[in-house]
Amino acid sequence: MNWLSNNAKALLQGLADLSPNCKAVTRWQSEALDHRLTFRQQVGLRLHLVLCKWCRRYGKQITFVRNAANAHPEEMATAVPERLSEAARERIRQKLRSHTK
Amino acid sequence: MQADGDSPPRQPLPAAAAPAAPALSDPERWVELHGDYLFKYALMRLRDSARAEDAVQETFLAALKGGKRFAGRSAEKSWLVGILKHKIYDHYRKASRETNFTDLEFYADEESDRFVPDGLLKDGWIHELGPLEWSSPGASLDQEVFWKTFHDCSAKLPKNVAAVFHLREVDGVESKEICRLLNISESNLWVMLHRARMALRRCLETNWFAKPGMAE
Numbered sequence: 001m002n003w004l005s006n007n008a009k010a011l012l013q014g015l016a017d018l019s020p021n022c023k024a025v026t027r028w029q030s031e032a033l034d035h036r037l038t039f040r041q042q043v044g045l046r047l048h049l050v051l052c053k054w055c056r057r058y059g060k061q062i063t064f065v066r067n068a069a070n071a072h073p074e075e076m077a078t079a080v081p082e083r084l085s086e087a088a089r090e091r092i093r094q095k096l097r098s099h100t101k
Numbered sequence: 102m103q104a105d106g107d108s109p110p111r112q113p114l115p116a117a118a119a120p121a122a123p124a125l126s127d128p129e130r131w132v133e134l135h136g137d138y139l140f141k142y143a144l145m146r147l148r149d150s151a152r153a154e155d156a157v158q159e160t161f162l163a164a165l166k167g168g169k170r171f172a173g174r175s176a177e178k179s180w181l182v183g184i185l186k187h188k189i190y191d192h193y194r195k196a197s198r199e200t201n202f203t204d205l206e207f208y209a210d211e212e213s214d215r216f217v218p219d220g221l222l223k224d225g226w227i228h229e230l231g232p233l234e235w236s237s238p239g240a241s242l243d244q245e246v247f248w249k250t251f252h253d254c255s256a257k258l259p260k261n262v263a264a265v266f267h268l269r270e271v272d273g274v275e276s277k278e279i280c281r282l283l284n285i286s287e288s289n290l291w292v293m294l295h296r297a298r299m300a301l302r303r304c305l306e307t308n309w310f311a312k313p314g315m316a317e
Contacts, residue, residue, distance in 0.1 A: 021224035022231075023216050030295035034269070034276045035287075054231030062298045064238050065305065068251075069270045072242060073142075076271065079245070079252040080141035088140075088154040089132050095158055096128050099165055 018044045022055055029059040033066060131161055135178055139185050145252075146189050146267050148260045156192065160185040186272070193264060194282055202283040204261045208296035212303065232302070235310040247309060254304035258297055265290060266297040 017040040020028065025048050028041055037045065049056050069076065084092075139160060143153035163184050196202070215230040217223055226232075241247040255263060265283070268274045269290075280287050 021216075022226045023211065023213075023224035026211075026299065027295050030298050031291050033298075034291055034294060052226075054226040054228070057232040057234060058302070061232060061235060061238075061302050061306075064235070065298065065301055066270045068238075068242055070273055072248070073271055075242075075245075075248040076251065076255075077138060077142040077145055079248040080145050081252075082141065082144055082150065084132075084136045084140040084154065084157065085150075088157075089136060092136070092154075092158045092161060093129070093132050096131070096161055096165065099162060100128060 014040060017041055018047065020044045020048055022048075022052060025049075025052070025055045026058055029055070030062060033063070128161070128165055131164075131181075134174060135181055138178065139181060142182060143185060143189060145255075146264065147192060148263065152192065156185060156188045159188050163188075190282060193268075197283045197285070201285075202261050202264075203285045203289045204259055204293060205289065207259050207262050207293075208300050211296060212299060233306060233311055235306070238310065241309065250305065250309045254301050254308065257304060258300060262293050262297045265293050266301070269294055270298075 017038070020041075025045060028037055028045050031037060032045070049059070136157060139157045140153055143156040144150060147153050147156065160181055164181055167184070193202075215227055217225050217227055255266065258266060265279060268279050268282070269276070274282075276287055276290055279285075280290055283290075
């Protein structure tokens with residue numbers, strides 16, 4: 001009896017992995033960028049993406065953001081509005097001078 | 102292509118252009134040439150101007166000790182950025198020993214306002230609120246204003262979430278290595294990254310891709 005219910009539970013979990021909802025799929029798509037999903041998750045994800053254009057967009061977009069960030073570190077840093085203050089400049093120059101002597 | 106008499110001279114160049122050592126900017130001029138860029142780079146990752154200033158200073162001092170010589174400004178700059186990056190990672194390591202780096206508060210609801218709250222379609226996107234189509238997003242990458250928007254969006258991430266985002270997405274550091282550096286668990290890292298990506302995607306959509314006339 002117990003054996004049966006355990007198996008039924010595992011089966012239900014397996015079925016749940018094969019038909020995930022959008023919220024789970026957004027999480028899995030993110031995790032797929034960091035590690036390998038389980039086989040069931042991969043299958044469930046594929047099946048879901050065939051049917052759901054929102055999640056397809058979501059996955060494409062987070063991948064786009066990753067690739068954009070990875071390829072443009074210069075642009076990202078340059079976009080920071082703050083600059084090194086005059087006081088800090090002077091302090092660093094002094095320090096450099098004292099070390100070059 | 103055959104190396105005949107017309108091929109560009111490869112050998113004579115260094116001797117002719119640089120009589121002595123290759124032209125490197127004097128350490129005196131480092132602050133002028135690279136100070137702002139290094140400061141911005143550090144500030145984006147540390148979110149604290151005093152710390153960022155310190156990191157820039159330490160970088161120059163380490164560079165002085167390293168005493169390498171580079172021909173050209175861009176080679177010198179990437180060398181300095183390499184040193185700075187390690188200074189920043191050292192800072193993360195130290196900070197993670199003092200306080201827990203894990204942040205599971207930020208975006209804990211994971212946009213539940215955009216998912217169906219109950220019923221048969223529970224946790225599916227509410228269709229009108231689901232991700233929009235981004236038209237030719239690649240074209241934005243050459244625009245300075247896009248990166249301004251990107252900066253404003255990532256500036257909204259809390260400090261530690263922003264740190265893991267930079268490590269993983271910008272610097273491309275592997276998950277396991279980030280966990281070792283910051284002393285956090287992999288599953289917590291994944292949650293933080295998921296929420297960072299989710300928040301950034303939404304912010305970019307609202308402030309750039311869905312703005313009329315912005316992403317043309």
